Amino acid sequence: MIGLDYAKRPKTQSQYRLLGLVGQGQFARVWCAVHRQTGELVALKDLDKRRFPTNLFLRELRLLSSLRHPNIVSFHTLEYTPTGRYLVLDYCESGTLRELMESGTPISLTQRLKLVEDILQGLAYAHERQVIHCDLKPENILLNLTKDGWVARIADFGIARLSQESGYSITGLGATGSPAYMAPERFYGQSSPAADLYAVGVILYELLLGDRPFSGMPEQLMVAHLNQSVIVPEQAPFLLRSIIQTALQKLPKHRYQNANAMLEALQLAMQVVGITHRQAGMLAESKAPPPATPVVQHQESLPATVHLLKGTSQQLYQATTSHLLSQTIPPSDDSGWLLRQQWQIPLPSPVVEVIPRPQGCFLKLQPTGDRSQPFLYCLPPNAQAIPALQLPEPDLEVLANVWQAFARLPLPTEKHALTIAPGGEWIAIAQRLTVIWDLNKAQTNWHYRPATLQVFQAKTGQPLHAPVSCSLPDHLFALDQRYGVAIFSSSKIQTTILRFFTRRGGFIGHINLPIHLQRVVSHAAHPYQLLAIEPQEPAVGLCLNLKPLQIRRISLDFVPTYLESAAWGYMLANPEGHMLLLDLQGRQLGQFQLPLPPHQQVRAISPLGTSSFMVSTSLGVRGQLSLYDCRELLQQANALG
Secondary structure: OOOOOHHHOOOOOOOEEEEEEEEEOOOEEEEEEEEOOOOOEEEEEEEOOOOOOHHHHHHHHHHHHOOOOOOEOOEEEEEEEOOEEEEEEEOOOOOEHHHHHHOOOOOOHHHHHHHHHHHHHHHHHHHHOOEEOOOOOHHHEEEEEEOOEEEEEEOOOOOOEEOOOOOOOOOOOOOOOOHHHOOHHHHHOOOOHHHHHHHHHHHHHHHHHOOOOOOOOHHHHHHHHHHOOOOOOOOOOHHHHHHHHHHOOOOHHHOOOOHHHHHHHHHHHHHHHHHHOOOOOOOOOOOOOOOOOOEEEEEEEEOOOOOEEEEOOOEEEEEOOOEEEEEEOOOOOOHHHHHOOOEEEEOOOOEEEEEEOOOOEEEEEOOOOOOOOOOEEEEOOOHHHOOOOOOOOHHHOOOOOOOOOOOOOOOOOOOEEEEEOOOOOEEEEEEOOEEEEEEOOOEEEEEEOOEEEEEEEOOOOOEOOOOEEEOOOOEEEEOOOOEEEEEEEEOOOOEEEEEEEEOOOOEEEEEEEOOOOOEEEEOOOOOOEEEEEOOOOOOEEEEEEEOOEEEEEEEOOOOOOEEEEEOOEEEEEOOOOEEEEEEOOOOEEEEEEOOOOOOOEEEEEEEEOOOEEEEEEEEOOEEEEEEEEOHHHHHHHHHHO
16 A cells, blocks of 8 residues: 555455555564554564474464553454465554664653553563563564553563473573573573563663663673673662662562562652652753754845745745745855746735645635635746736636646635645545525525545546545645545544545545644655644654654654755744754754844745755744755754764
8 A cells, every 4th residue: 555565565365454564573574554444553473484483473372362461562363365474463653662762852751761660560461471571672662652652562572481481492592582681590591570670670771871781792791791780870860770770680589579569669769750850851861963053045125024935946935915926946056046036926815825836836825705715726837927816706616727728626615625746647635615505595504515535637627536525634645646645633532543545536544543633744755754743742743654654752842833844854943933953753953043133033934955944034014034054054963863
C-alpha cells in the first residue's frame, strides 16, 4: 500500500495490508501492517527459518502466548502465507526507548521514571510466570504514544528462559544477550530474575545520566561488570542513587530479590522526587544546537501588511487583503529581486491559502456577502495579463475557466478540504454542500448533505470516480501520484483516524491513533511526513511518518502559530518572533528570536530555496518583508550531528 516496494516485502493474505519495514535484527524482520477491516495497527514478525528453526519458533510462540500485560508487547495470532510464517504482535508506533534517548527530545524526570516503572511492572508479571527476559536493553523496550507521554512495553522474548530451563541458550552458548546490560552471572550462562533487574538498573542509570556505567568492547564490558564497582554521580537524587547501587550489585543475592521490591522503591522515590523536583527537570543535557540568529539579507517596507506568504523553488506569492503579488525567484543569490515586482492581481476578498502547482497556483479566498460564495481561483504562471477572476454563480458548481478549459470541478463550499497531487495531475475535494429550497415560496429551509470525497483530473476537470460519502475531514493530503489521506480528529474522545484513499476512487484502509491532532502540515518534498500540534499540549509537536507509521513527540519552548515545511524540515514561529527550525525527524536545527522592533508582530513565514526564509511583519497597517539567510545556522546544526 501507498507506494511501497512490493518486491522486497512478504506477501500476506487479505487480512493485513503492509505499510513498511520497521526493524531488522539477527533473527527476524518486523513489518508494520494494518488490519484491513478494523484499521488496527499490528507488527508482523518474520522469523528467519535458518536461524530460528521450528522448535525455537514454537518456543517463542509459547512464551508470548502466556504473557498478557499492558507493559509487554502482546501476541495476537499467527499469519501463514506462501512466503513464510509471521507472529502478529502489538505495534508500537513511537519506536524504541533507544531511539527516544538518542533523539535529543527533552524528557522530564517524571517521564523517565515512569518508563522504568512500566518496565518493572511488565517484568514483575513475567517473573511471576517464571519467564526471565535475559536481554533487556533500550532496543527491546518499545513505546506507545499517549496523551500524557509514552507507555513502555517489553518486547523480544527470543532468548527468554523459563526458570526451569537451567543452562538453556538459543545459540548453544552460555552467555547470550547484550554485554552492556548483562549481569555478571550472565557471562557464565546463569540466569535469574535478579539478572533482569540488573539490566533495569543500567537502563535507569542511562536514562538519568545520559550514559551507561561501563563502556568499551565486549571483553572490556565483561571485565567491568565482573570487577568494577558502579559509582553513581551525586547529581542524581539520593533515593535514585540508592536504587541504582542496589540493582547493580555484583552478587544476585545483594540485589532486589524481585521486581515488585524494586518497583516499590522506585515508586517511593518518584513521590519524593515529585516534591523536590516540581519542574521535572532533566538530569541529562539535551543535544540541541546552540542558539543562533540567521543573517538578514534584505528588508523592504510595504504600504500594506502581507498576511500570507508561499514560496516555491521558482515563485513567491505575497497576499494582502486586496491583492496578490507574484514574483519569479532568480536562480542566483541576488536579493534585489524582491524590489522587482512582476505582477499584481486585484482580488475580491482576502486570500486564505495559496496552493502552488507545478505551473501556477490555486487560491482559496474568504467568502463574502451573506452567504458562502465561490472562493477557489486558479491562476496560470503568466497571470499578469489576467484581471481579477469572477467565478460563476453557486448553482453552477464549477470553477472559473481561466485558461484553455483548465478545470471544471464541483464548487467547494465554505466547509471543505482540498489537496492537489504532488505532480498536479489530480485534485481531491472533500466537501459538505448545503441545499436550499422553498416551501410554498413562503420560507427558506436549509438541509445539510453528508460530506463527500471526490477526485478529479486536473487538466480536464473530469471526475475520476463517483463521490464517496464520508465525514468532513479536518485535513486532506495527497501522498503521491496514487494515494491520499484524510485526517479526522475528535477532541471529545481524543482520537484521530487516518483514512487512505486512491485517485481511482474509494477508501482502502484506515489507522486509529489514540491522540487528538489539531493542526497538521504536510511536507512539500516528503508528503508521507507530517508535523502536528497537540491541542491539549500546544507546546508539544508530533512528527508522523506514514510509511510505515512512526510517531515522535517533540517538546517546543513556545506555542507556534505558524507552521511551514522547508527543504531542511519544518519552520515554526509565533507572532512575537520566536522561531524554531526542525529537521524531518523533529530534531532541533536552530531556535532564535527575530530582531523585531517594539510592537511589531510576525504575520506570515515561508521558506525560500534550500537555505533562506522570508518573514512578513506588521506594525499598524504598514508591513515589512525580511529575507533571512540561515545557511550558516544549518551548517552548524549539521556539524553538531
